[in-house]
Amino acid sequence: MSWRKESRRAERGYHHGNLKEALLQAALGLIAEKGPAGFTFADAARSAGVSPAAPYRHFRDRDELLSSIAQRGFEQFEAVLNAAWDDGRPDTVIAFERVGKAYLAFARQEPAFYSAMFESGLSADINPALHAAGERAFGIIRAAAARLAALAPPGVARPPALMMALHIWSMSHGVASLFARGDAARRKLPMSAEELLEAEVLIYLRGLGFPAERRTAPEDRPPAAASGPWGKRST
Structure with a gap:
């Protein structure tokens, strides 16, 4: 299953508190566009539509x-x-x-x-x-x-x-x-x-x-x- 299909589900799920999944799917999208070294933690947060501090609830870095x-x-x-x-x-x-x-x-x-x-x-x-x-x-x-x-x-x-x-x-x-x-x-x-x-x-x-x-x-x-x-x- 491609990340795009999962991403659409994650976006819907995020409104129900599925922040971790939303971040994972946002990062997958960034990897597809820029490679694994082409984005920052803040970029992932921005792509997921959350504050720069939000990812730290689930990931150390x-x-x-x-x-x-x-x-x-x-x-x-x-x-x-x-x-x-x-x-x-x-x-x-x-x-x-x-x-x-x-x-x-x-x-x-x-x-x-x-x-x-x-x-x-x-x-x-x-x-x-x-x-x-x-x-x-x-x-x-x-x-x-x-x-x-x-x-x-x-x-x-x-x-x-x-x-x-x-x-x-x-x-x-x-x-x-x-x-x-x-x-x-x-x-x-x-x-x-x-x-x-x-x-x-x-x-x-x-x-x-x-x-x-x-x-x-x-x-x-x-x-x-x-x-x-x-x-x-x-x-």
């Missing part, structure tokens, strides 16, 4: 306001990724591809949340709930990578699932930040962002020994444990 927005973004992100992964059904590779597409779709459809989550420069210690929400979202990518790692061909050295998850996340985030966002200045591509990410992941998996033509896994059962320096480390 601008960083706490931003962290609340980022936390909400990660909670929505987690739900989107979890629905796409669907515990690897009906097939690990297909489900894994869905996760990548869902990642890009979230970045495109919720650019304000995405900016707050990844571009606000907030310390991980500022909000434990924000840190936990981010870890839960990443945990879905890590779980998907672990399931995929278990399907690596026998005899091929493969990295631990955590490292695979970090590699895949880096690729997804790079494509999302450069090509899948909603800003007009993004570089034009001769293909879709989804096609670019799919090609990157395919090249990566081929480097780990996965057959290039493998698009489905009829039974999706993991082979025998791989040997090599990373052999049995799957988490």
Whole structure:
């Protein structure tokens, strides 16, 4: 759901005392227009139609306001990724591809949340709930990578699932930040962002020994444990 729709509800709710929500939606709108570093605490208050002192009833400062927005973004992100992964059904590779597409779709459809989550420069210690929400979202990518790692061909050295998850996340985030966002200045591509990410992941998996033509896994059962320096480390 976009911040614009929520903002209209927040404006109606504010008259019933929903100041905190009004401030969150006002800040989301400012992030969409100016980026997470482009507004002040007073700007958020002005956009919400309240006095400069009003935000202090709910937030210590601008960083706490931003962290609340980022936390909400990660909670929505987690739900989107979890629905796409669907515990690897009906097939690990297909489900894994869905996760990548869902990642890009979230970045495109919720650019304000995405900016707050990844571009606000907030310390991980500022909000434990924000840190936990981010870890839960990443945990879905890590779980998907672990399931995929278990399907690596026998005899091929493969990295631990955590490292695979970090590699895949880096690729997804790079494509999302450069090509899948909603800003007009993004570089034009001769293909879709989804096609670019799919090609990157395919090249990566081929480097780990996965057959290039493998698009489905009829039974999706993991082979025998791989040997090599990373052999049995799957988490």
